[in-house]
Amino acid sequence: MGLPTALLLAKGGFRVKGYDIDTDKIQLLQNHILPFEEKGLETLFQEASKNFSVSEILEPSDVFIITVPTPLSDDKSCEMSYINSAIQKVKHVLRDGNLVVLESTVSPGTTTSIVKPILDETQKQYLLSYVSEKAIPGNTIYEMQHNHRIIGGIDQESAEKTKEIYAHFVESPIHLTDTTTAETVKLLENTYRDVNIALANEIAKRLAIQNIDAWEAIRLANFHPRVNLHQPGPGVGGHCIPIDPWFLSSDDTPLMKQSRIINDSMPRYVVGLAESLIKxxxxxxxxxxxxxxxxxxxxxxxxxxxxxxxxxxxxxxKVRLYDPNIKGNPEVLTDLSIATKDADCLILITDHSIFPDIDPLSITNMCQKNIVDTRDMIDSEKWSDAGFNVKVLGT
Ligand SMILES: NC(=O)c1ccc[n+]([C@@H]2O[C@H](COP(=O)([O-])OP(=O)(O)OC[C@H]3O[C@@H](n4cnc5c(N)ncnc54)[C@H](O)[C@@H]3O)[C@@H](O)[C@H]2O)c1
Structure with missing residues (x-):
């Protein structure tokens, strides 16, 4: 999140310095090499280059935007060590009048109860805000500019100042609130999706008991004007949905926790489907x-x-991973015929748009011909005609 945000601000006219503890990333950027791929990032990097630089040292600035990781700790709470370390660094260079913005996803109350007390130790007059991110990989730059933004300030001045800065590249409405509400909104967005995916997964498991096609049933139910059932699948991935709902869930409010458990149970369920096919x-x-x-x-x-x-x-x-989209990982094969040699079962996991185009007749080197489709993507009849035993999740 940090790099696209920095580049959008630099393109918007600010002088931006990127700081990271990962010196490899800094060196790549100093050599004009992007550390990851993202649609439009290369162009943005060129457009922003005049105003953008990187450094291994955090220097005094007018504004600090913190986008460090907040992974899940072992007890399912928000791992705060990266934020603590980043705030300590900001504290040492903070000056009167500075604005500090936290963008990392956090538990409600983090900005006021953890970040602010550390900055208060400086006895400087500063502004402090929380801004949530909701950009999706593959469309990050567009979404950063076109999604509504929720900005929470510890006071009105902080919120207004932050809005003034983000308005340089955000083209959609910017809504102002307090920091705790802004932190919570981010968690609600992903919790909404997680709970709905869990419902779809439970529907898939339940309907499969009676051989009812869950995909067809969900499609038809969604014609109701107030129904929007999600799709089932092999589990939930990515940086946000499997993590963020834990920051909100509690034993007293079991729905969110249970949804996490249901979605986390799907990989084992999918393996069970494969086992039922393999002789x-x-x-x-x-x-x-x-x-x-x-x-x-x-x-x-x-x-x-x-x-x-x-x-x-x-x-x-024995497991082989096949994904033509993942490059440079020796564990992941990008040639399907190498992946299928002497194999006993295929499990379609990711909804890549190329997968329905795989011709089952072209797969001639498997030992047993089985396929589990967790996304209802393949033409089951065509694969059956080609000699495959087909199991579609949720049918
Ligand atoms: N990636 C997304 O799609 C997405 C979307 C919404 C919110 N978020 C949230 O944004 C935050 C950042 O996510 P990301 O995907 O950009 O993470 P990332 O791991 O891609 O980048 C974080 C960077 O922070 C650096 N870092 C760690 N500690 C540091 C420190 N003390 N000082 C300076 N740099 C430090 C790391 O080296 C890394 O380069 C997380 O809280 C995440 O939940 C991410």
């Missing part, structure tokens, strides 16, 4: 079609494919 064989070979957590991107963070791989390996299956 007796020691160490069968399973090929996972798709490693990225969502279709047509190369982002594999928190991907259910890795969980499914682990579960298969615990059951002494």
């Amino acid at each position: 007796e064989k020691k160490n069968p070979i399973v090929v996972l079609l798709g490693v990225s957590y969502k279709g047509d991107v190369d982002d594999d963070r928190e991907s259910p494919s890795y969980t499914i791989k682990k579960i298969c390996e615990q059951k002494e299956m």
Whole structure:
């Protein structure tokens, strides 16, 4: 999130310095090499280059925007060490009149109860805000400019000042509130999606018991003007949905926690579907079609494919990963015919738009012909005619 935000601000006319503890990233950027791929980032990098530089040292500035990671800790709370370390660094260069903006996803109350007390130790007069991010990998730059923005300030002046800065590149409405509400809104957005995906997954499991096609039932139910059921799948991946709902859930409000548990149970359920197809064989070979957590991107963070791989390996299956979108990872094959050689089962995991185009007749080198489709993407009849045993999740 940090790099696209920095570049958009630089393009918007600010002089922006990117600071990161990862010196490899700094060196890449100093050599004009982007550390990751994202649609439009290359062009933006060129357009912003006049105003953008990077540094291994955090220097005094007028505005500090913090976009450090906030992963899930072992007890499912928000891991705060990156934020604590970043705020300590800002504290040492903070001057009167500075604005500090936290963008990392956090538990409600973090800005006022953790960030502010550390900055208060400086006894400087500063402004402080929370701005949530909701850009999707593959369309990050467009969404950063076109999604509504929620900005929370510790006071009106902080919120207004932050709005003034973000308005240099945000073209949609910017809504002002307090920091805790802004932090919560970010969590609500992902919790909404997680709970709805959990409902779709539970529907898929339930309807499969009676061989009812969940995809068709959901499609038809969604013609109701007030119904918007989500799609089932092999589990939830990415940097936000599998993590953020934990920052809100509690034992007293079980729906959010239960939804996390249901979605986390899907990889094991999917492996069970594969097991039901594979005939007796020691160490069968399973090929996972798709490693990225969502279709047509190369982002594999928190991907259910890795969980499914682990579960298969615990059951002494051999696993091959196939994903033409993931480049430069020696563990991931990009040639389908190499992936399928002597394999016993394919599991379609990621909804890459190229997968329905795979011709089952072109796959001639498998040992047993089985396929589990967790996205209802393939033409089951065509694959059956080509000799495959087909199992579609939720049918
Ligand atoms: N990626 C997304 O799609 C997305 C969307 C919305 C919100 N977020 C949130 O934004 C935050 C950042 O996510 P990201 O995907 O950009 O993470 P990232 O891991 O891609 O980038 C974070 C960067 O922070 C650096 N860093 C760590 N500690 C630091 C420190 N003390 N000082 C300076 N730099 C430090 C890391 O080296 C890394 O380069 C997280 O809280 C995440 O939940 C991400």
